[in-house]
Amino acid sequence: MSSVRTATRSSFVEKVVGNRSDYGGPLAEAIESWVAETEPGAEVLPVMMAGFSDSHWFPQGLRARVYGFCPQNTMTLEQEVPLVHGADERIATADVELMAGFFYDLPQRLLSNGD
Numbered sequence: 001m002s003s004v005r006t007a008t009r010s011s012f013v014e015k016v017v018g019n020r021s022d023y024g025g026p027l028a029e030a031i032e033s034w035v036a037e038t039e040p041g042a043e044v045l046p047v048m049m050a051g052f053s054d055s056h057w058f059p060q061g062l063r064a065r066v067y068g069f070c071p072q073n074t075m076t077l078e079q080e081v082p083l084v085h086g087a088d089e090r091i092a093t094a095d096v097e098l099m100a101g102f103f104y105d106l107p108q109r110l111l112s113n114g115d
Contacts, residue, residue, distance in 0.1 A: 018056075019055070019056050019066070021066050021067060022065070023046060026110055027110065028044075030106055030109040030110050031044055031067065031069055031106075032044050034102060034105055034106065035071070038098075038101075038102075039073065044069075047068075049068055053068065055068060070102075071095075071098050071099055071102050072092075072095040072098065072099070073094075073095065073098065074091075074094045074095045074098075075092055075095070
């Protein structure tokens, strides 16, 4: 007895488009100044993320700029990419500490009046 499969057409019921935030302003300046102090000589460069994140909703609902900036410098991209969403997903402890320092420092930079 043979089994025959027929192809069915799928349709998408929801249209989700990408988002982007213009680069510049106080948030970009705060990130750049933190990078300059933390990693002298390093540059902040834009990158396109091919996945989806909750940051999609912030520019729409809150009219907020959203950058997917999360500093890491311990693992190479070659080491990190195979781990993303894998069974053994992980990051280096030193990078968790680096990120925590950045996210602690960022609001102070944005809310200070230059003093």
